[in-house]
Amino acid sequence: MSRFWSALVRDLSPYVPGEQPRIAGLIKLNTNESPLGPSPRALEAIRAEAADSLRLYPDPLATALRETLAAYHGVRPDQVFVGNGSDEVLAHAFAALLKQDLPLLFPDITYSFYPVYCRLFGIAHETVPLDADMRIRIADYDRPAGAIILANPNAPTGVPLSRGEIAALLERHPDQPVVVDEAYVDFGGETAIPLIGSHPNLLVVQTMSKSRALAGLRVGYAIGDAGLIEALDRVKDSFNSYPLGRPAQAGAIASVEDEAYFQASRTAVMASRGRLDSGLKGLGFEVLPSAANFVFARHPRHSGADLAAGLRERAVLVRRFSGPRIADYLRITVGLDEQVDRLLAALGDILQGGTR
Ligand SMILES: *Cc1c(COP(=O)(O)O)cnc(C)c1O
Numbered sequence: 440m441s442r443f444w445s446a447l448v449r450d451l452s453p454y455v456p457g458e459q460p461r462i463a464g465l466i467k468l469n470t471n472e473s474p475l476g477p478s479p480r481a482l483e484a485i486r487a488e489a490a491d492s493l494r495l496y497p498d499p500l501a502t503a504l505r506e507t508l509a510a511y512h513g514v515r516p517d518q519v520f521v522g523n524g525s526d527e528v529l530a531h532a533f534a535a536l537l538k539q540d541l542p543l544l545f546p547d548i549t550y551s552f553y554p555v556y557c558r559l560f561g562i563a564h565e566t567v568p569l570d571a572d573m574r575i576r577i578a579d580y581d582r583p584a585g586a587i588i589l590a591n592p593n594a595p596t597g598v599p600l601s602r603g604e605i606a607a608l609l610e611r612h613p614d615q616p617v618v619v620d621e622a623y624v625d626f627g628g629e630t631a632i633p634l635i636g637s638h639p640n641l642l643v644v645q646t647m648s649k650s651r652a653l654a655g656l657r658v659g660y661a662i663g664d665a666g667l668i669e670a671l672d673r674v675k676d677s678f679n680s681y682p683l684g685r686p687a688q689a690g691a692i693a694s695v696e697d698e699a700y701f702q703a704s705r706t707a708v709m710a711s712r713g714r715l716d717s718g719l720k721g722l723g724f725e726v727l728p729s730a731a732n733f734v735f736a737r738h739p740r741h742s743g744a745d746l747a748a749g750l751r752e753r754a755v756l757v758r759r760f761s762g763p764r765i766a767d768y769l770r771i772t773v774g775l776d777e778q779v780d781r782l783l784a785a786l787g788d789i790l791q792g793g794t795r
Pocket of ligand 1: 523524525526527550590594620622645646647648654657658659
């Protein structure tokens with residue numbers, strides 16, 4: 440706090456990202472990073488950009504990357520927007536599309552960045568409770584709304600909606616912008632991208648941070664009607680014309696072009712998720728059905744705080760949230776089999792009252 444702060448800054452309540460500690464031997468299952476590295480072809484492309492050309496600004500339109508993504512997703516380049524991580528893309532969507540006269544709707548349990556953006560941009564919002572099974576119910580959004588944002592699969596629950604359910608939501612709200620944040624869709628969800636042609640109010644946001652193992656490169660994107668993309672461009676060019684550097688643009692293109700590596704790594708993560716899911720259930724955990732690279736689980740006889748603290752003592756880091764209904768859940772990123780086994784062993788030890 441300093442007397443030089445603006446009123447805006449005084450009123451913010453910033454998002455708190457998962458920790459990035461430097462502890463040797465730590466099993467880090469708290470930020471949904473990929474346990475596998477990025478495509479070797481992406482790394483090669485990034486290295487090739489470490490050249491004299493870095494003295495020049497990158498393409499402000501990221502034309503080649505947008506063309507690559509458009510071809511990959513079967514849309515036109517003017518239906519693609521790219522940004523410095525999908526958090527930035529989402530921020531632009533909040534400013535460009537989600538601030539309307541009526542309140543923005545989103546689930547009570549979802550990505551905790553959404554209320555942060557509402558605060559930053561002065562957007563009135565209402566939260567809609569998940570049902571008793573921690574699912575989003577589309578019918579619950581039948582109320583006055585200026586716009587809607589959902590994460591699908593939802594975070595931190597991992598529970599997905601089908602494309603049919605997203606289509607039903609769009610049919611019920613043809614006059615409101617609807618943003619679907621698909622950060623985890625590649626781990627078993629159904630993308631809403633095929634719906635953009637028939638729904639000019641739909642913006643789908645994806646990221647290269649999770650399924651493409653490029654969290655450190657910061658590349659996210661949105662796909663939607665050209666009119667929505669133009670709105671994002673107007674905000675971007677009022678903020679930062681060059682959100683993606685040359686290495687990021689080149690690395691992202693090479694990652695998309697390496698389809699075999701992408702398929703192999705997301706399949707491996709989904710297989711490890713099965714192992715994590717059954718291991719946790721074997722220890723007596725209730726595990727929500729996940730279509731993401733993490734699971735959300737609680738134990739009927741142990742508090743989330745105690746479990747997370749016990750894991751930390753055993754050098755295993757997971758994420759926990761303190762809100763109502765979710766304080767006893769742990770959000771556990773899917774690791775490699777060896778990391779999953781270390782986590783399960785540590786939990787087994789904690790449940791047996793072991794101390795260290
Ligand atoms: C990780 C995540 C993002 C943002 O990821 P970026 O690294 O900024 O692309 C967006 N939405 C959800 C739900 C996420 O979990």
